[in-house]
Amino acid sequence: MRFRGLRSGWTPAVLVGCGALAVFLWCGVSARDLAVFAAYLGAGVLIPGTLLWRALTGGGRSLAEELAAGLALGYAVEVLAYVPARAVGAPLLALAAPVTVLCAFTCVPRLRRHWWTRHATGRHSSGAFLSRRHPSPPPPSGRHSSEPSVSGPSVSEPPLSGPPESGPPESGPPVSGPSASESSASGRHPSGSPSAGALASEPPASGRHASERVAERVSGRRQASRAVAGRRRGQGGGQGVRERVPGWCAWVLAGIVAYLVGWSALFLYQVPVPAAYVDMPYHLALVGEAKHHFPLTMPSVLGEKLSYHWFVYAEMAATSWVTGIEPLTLVYRLSTLPMAAATVVLVAAIGRRLGGRWGAGVAAAGVAYFLFGPELFLFGPEQVEDVSFPTRSMFTVWASPTQTFGVLLFAPVVLLLVGEFGRRWAALAVLLPVLAGAKATYLPMLLAALLLVLAVRAVPVRAGDRRGAARTADGGRRAAGRSVGGRRWGVGRAVDSGRRGAGRTAGGVVWGVVRRWRRGPWAGVAGWTVGCLLFAQVVLFGQGAQGTVVSPFATMRGLWARVVGLSDPAVVPVGAAAVLTGVQLFCLACVWGGVAGLGRRVLEPAVLLVVGVGVAGIGASVLLGHPADSQLYFLEAARPYLSIAAVCGVLAASRLSWTRLACLAGAGAAAALVAGLLTTLVPDGTSFPGGRLGLVVAPYAVLAVAAVLVWRRGHVLAVVAVLAGYAVPTSVREVAGHVLPDGEKRERLIPPGARAAGRWLRAHSAPGDVVATDLHCRHDGWQVCDSRHFWVSGFSERRVLVEGWAYAESTLSRAGLFAGSYLAVPFADQKRLAANDAVFRAPTAENVRRLADEYGVVWLFTGMNPRLEEFARLRFRNATTSIYQIP
Numbered sequence: 084m085r086f087r088g089l090r091s092g093w094t095p096a097v098l099v100g101c102g103a104l105a106v107f108l109w110c111g112v113s114a115r116d117l118a119v120f121a122a123y124l125g126a127g128v129l130i131p132g133t134l135l136w137r138a139l140t141g142g143g144r145s146l147a148e149e150l151a152a153g154l155a156l157g158y159a160v161e162v163l164a165y166v167p168a169r170a171v172g173a174p175l176l177a178l179a180a181p182v183t184v185l186c187a188f189t190c191v192p193r194l195r196r197h198w199w200t201r202h203a204t205g206r207h208s209s210g211a212f213l214s215r216r217h218p219s220p221p222p223p224s225g226r227h228s229s230e231p232s233v234s235g236p237s238v239s240e241p242p243l244s245g246p247p248e249s250g251p252p253e254s255g256p257p258v259s260g261p262s263a264s265e266s267s268a269s270g271r272h273p274s275g276s277p278s279a280g281a282l283a284s285e286p287p288a289s290g291r292h293a294s295e296r297v298a299e300r301v302s303g304r305r306q307a308s309r310a311v312a313g314r315r316r317g318q319g320g321g322q323g324v325r326e327r328v329p330g331w332c333a334w335v336l337a338g339i340v341a342y343l344v345g346w347s348a349l350f351l352y353q354v355p356v357p358a359a360y361v362d363m364p365y366h367l368a369l370v371g372e373a374k375h376h377f378p379l380t381m382p383s384v385l386g387e388k389l390s391y392h393w394f395v396y397a398e399m400a401a402t403s404w405v406t407g408i409e410p411l412t413l414v415y416r417l418s419t420l421p422m423a424a425a426t427v428v429l430v431a432a433i434g435r436r437l438g439g440r441w442g443a444g445v446a447a448a449g450v451a452y453f454l455f456g457p458e459l460f461l462f463g464p465e466q467v468e469d470v471s472f473p474t475r476s477m478f479t480v481w482a483s484p485t486q487t488f489g490v491l492l493f494a495p496v497v498l499l500l501v502g503e504f505g506r507r508w509a510a511l512a513v514l515l516p517v518l519a520g521a522k523a524t525y526l527p528m529l530l531a532a533l534l535l536v537l538a539v540r541a542v543p544v545r546a547g548d549r550r551g552a553a554r555t556a557d558g559g560r561r562a563a564g565r566s567v568g569g570r571r572w573g574v575g576r577a578v579d580s581g582r583r584g585a586g587r588t589a590g591g592v593v594w595g596v597v598r599r600w601r602r603g604p605w606a607g608v609a610g611w612t613v614g615c616l617l618f619a620q621v622v623l624f625g626q627g628a629q630g631t632v633v634s635p636f637a638t639m640r641g642l643w644a645r646v647v648g649l650s651d652p653a654v655v656p657v658g659a660a661a662v663l664t665g666v667q668l669f670c671l672a673c674v675w676g677g678v679a680g681l682g683r684r685v686l687e688p689a690v691l692l693v694v695g696v697g698v699a700g701i702g703a704s705v706l707l708g709h710p711a712d713s714q715l716y717f718l719e720a721a722r723p724y725l726s727i728a729a730v731c732g733v734l735a736a737s738r739l740s741w742t743r744l745a746c747l748a749g750a751g752a753a754a755a756l757v758a759g760l761l762t763t764l765v766p767d768g769t770s771f772p773g774g775r776l777g778l779v780v781a782p783y784a785v786l787a788v789a790a791v792l793v794w795r796r797g798h799v800l801a802v803v804a805v806l807a808g809y810a811v812p813t814s815v816r817e818v819a820g821h822v823l824p825d826g827e828k829r830e831r832l833i834p835p836g837a838r839a840a841g842r843w844l845r846a847h848s849a850p851g852d853v854v855a856t857d858l859h860c861r862h863d864g865w866q867v868c869d870s871r872h873f874w875v876s877g878f879s880e881r882r883v884l885v886e887g888w889a890y891a892e893s894t895l896s897r898a899g900l901f902a903g904s905y906l907a908v909p910f911a912d913q914k915r916l917a918a919n920d921a922v923f924r925a926p927t928a929e930n931v932r933r934l935a936d937e938y939g940v941v942w943l944f945t946g947m948n949p950r951l952e953e954f955a956r957l958r959f960r961n962a963t964t965s966i967y968q969i970p
Contacts (some may be wrong), residue, residue, distance in 0.1 A: 091169055092146075108134040110352035112412060113923050116406075117405045129157055131181040131231070132155070132158070140499065145327065155514070158492070159514050161398055162398055164180035166377070172858050173491065177401045197826065234676055334441065339449070342452075346916075347481060349821075358829035359415065364833070364873040365887075368873045370414055371400075371880030372880075373399070381892075383895075384883075385884045392522050394520040399418050411877075411878075431445055433501060434447030435496050451477055458669030472666055474671055490723070492522075497591060501689035506515070534689050535692075536605045539688075634707065634708030636705065639655075672806055679803065681732040736800045747793070751804065753808075755786065832862070840959060844878075853940045854875065854939055857923035857924070857946075858872055859872055872886055922943065943968075948962060
């Protein structure tokens with residue numbers, strides 16, 4: 084009893100939450116902002132989203148899963164409510180959505196039950212909004228009501244595509260079997276368990292206690308069948324079976340979130356705003372744009388269309404309107420952490436669904452966040468030093484809010500598709516359109532995975548394979564003990580159905596494919612995904628691509644050009660780029676080699692879906708190119724699902740002792756360390772056989788050959804352990820490096836008085852006022868203008884005539900993949916830029932008036948420029964900044 088609190092899932096969650104609050108207070112967030120943000124997040128997003136999740140899907144397996152998925156759904160509803168509210172000029176109308184949901188679920192009797200969650204065992208839920216004890220089941224017939232009632236075992240319905248001991252019927256090819264009437268006649272329940280009649284026909288047991296045991300078995304199995312049936316019908320509000328997250332799993336997941344908090348505190352929260360990551364002012368400017376304008380344009384280039392996924396900025400803008408919290412506090416501190424925490428839980432929940440146990444989900448989350456590909460050239464030789472093959476990481480929580488928001492919204496979509504939810508379409512109808520505007524990488528990956536599932540399901544399955552898949556999906560409920568006649572009946576129905584569907588005519592073949600596609604949600608979701616993709620590309624992104632083009636091996640071409648000092652990566656030979664891509668795939672196999680252990684499980688639609696997402700992410704990162712290597716976000720997006728598939732593959736493969744696996748992983752880690760140390764002994768890459776390319780490939784090739792030898796002599800799990808061992812040294816270094824102070828002196832590229840000047844301008848101007856500035860480049864002394872300059876529009880929340888243009892569609896579309904840095908691309912409208920800069924370099928009454936009349940400029944934002952006082956009114960000045968108003 085002393086350690087009972089440690090086994091509760093609430094204890095680690097509360098501790099991590101308190102730790103996060105302490106970190107935010109230490110980093111300068113006011114107690115008022117924390118309280119208001121937590122209140123709005125809970126009452127305006129989390130609770131309404133969870134209630135809707137329960138009502139629309141029937142609820143989840145555990146409260147943690149429901150809360151995480153409910154937070155994602157709540158964010159989606161918030162965005163869908165804010166966009167029209169902002170469009171009509173009343174942003175606070177976004178509050179109507181959560182208020183309506185809370186009132187409806189409070190006042191409508193049929194919806195009121197969704198406030199509670201229950202366990203079939205009759206015990207309290209491990210923390211819902213409200214907890215209610217499930218009433219004890221009635222005693223079985225024939226027992227006096229005064230006798231003790233013994234409930235059946237707590238039954239948790241198997242996941243859609245679990246391991247051989249559990250799985251739903253929807254996970255594999257349809258199973259033909261005896262009808263319910265035949266099952267009853269043979270003394271078996273349709274689900275595969277003995278019916279009451281069969282138990283009643285058993286030989287009578289001696290004594291009253293034996294008969295009670297028979298009645299208890301009947302009662303338990305009846306409760307189990309009713310619970311499972313209720314879950315399949317989608318009876319929400321806690322009507323189905325709930326399970327608790329094991330205490331140790333809750334502690335591990337909380338540890339991952341605590342790690343993210345510590346990393347963020349070191350590299351963002353405690354970093355002064357002027358020295359933060361270069362893209363943070365850009366995110367801040369887009370929040371200001373979403374807060375004051377609709378439709379959105381690029382705030383740093385007046386009139387430039389915004390071909391970018393901007394829904395996360397709409398979410399932050401809605402939060403700022405409702406709570407009164409500064410957008411800077413939301414972008415630099417508060418908003419992304421709840422999204423990241425919910426993502427950790429959802430990744431574990433999907434892993435639990437497919438792996439059949441919470442340990443699989445926790446392992447998948449650990450692999451997703453903490454396992455990285457091997458890097459063998461960290462310490463030389465000089466010609467190839469720091470050569471690394473990207474496997475990406477999940478540590479872009481605050482550096483890319485769009486990625487954080489996208490991964491959160493995509494996880495419940497996958498959960499709905501792999502889980503056995505009685506209803507899913509309404510939730511998908513809400514999530515997919517918001518996902519389209521949250522991150523452009525996810526819908527193409529989802530569509531590719533769905534098409535893969537449909538392609539596999541279109542292939543007729545042999546009767547033997549169908550029976551094997553059925554046994555895997557049903558978890559042994561239709562066991563080999565079925566009578567010979569029942570087996571012949573089931574196989575006969577499967578064979579006859581296949582002959583009828585794939586008959587002698589072309590029409591029969593097509594009809595057979597259609598019938599197979601109609602089993603499951605895959606075709607319908609694929610069609611809805613195509614519609615959302617078209618909407619996003621035509622309406623949201625304006626057919627812009629942000630510089631993304633089809634260019635196979637673009638990542639490796641750029642890597643090799645940097646190694647050999649080529650100015651044009653396009654001249655890198657295709658053979659060299661293909662060889663380096665093969666090395667990168669080997670590094671990916673070191674992280675996710677467990678996928679090879681899936682075996683026949685890969686044919687299950689749910690498992691095939693997550694594998695398809697991973698393959699699509701890898702394929703897109705190899706086949707696409709971007710001036711800033713943004714094609715690698717596809718690989719990052721696939722990381723959680725490749726990790727889930729890898730863990731499921733390890734569980735599906737035949738068992739090896741954990742001691743042996745640990746020894747093999749240790750041997751792999753030692754081999755990687757030795758290979759890395761041997762590379763430092765090579766004095767010059769040019770003298771190595773094959774030149775620098777041979778030097779780079781050789782150590783990875785040796786490790787690959789060693790893994791092949793292990794495979795030929797051992798088991799697939801042995802190879803997986805060795806490959807994972809190769810990744811251990813790099814992973815340890817990366818994990819430690821993210822929470823250890825780097826001692827790097829960060830350059831302050833934003834003047835000390837810039838924030839105060841921007842806030843003054845925001846307070847003394849209208850949202851529609853246009854600002855002109857001569858601040859365009861982050862480094863004035865560089866030969867190339869780094870135009871990632873966004874803090875004027877970010878701090879002022881006003882549109883600027885010309886500030887920074889690096890991320891504009893007009894810039895990236897002209898950059899060219901291998902035509903030099905996109906930072907060197909000049910501004911597209913040189914006439915506008917010249918008219919803008921002339922006002923600050925050589926101000927005259929004429930050019931100042933032209934700027935006001937032709938472009939609608941009202942304010943001039945600059946440094947120390949006394950000559951402007953002759954033609955504009957000085958309104959603000961501090962040590963670094965002056966603001967003038969054109970009369």
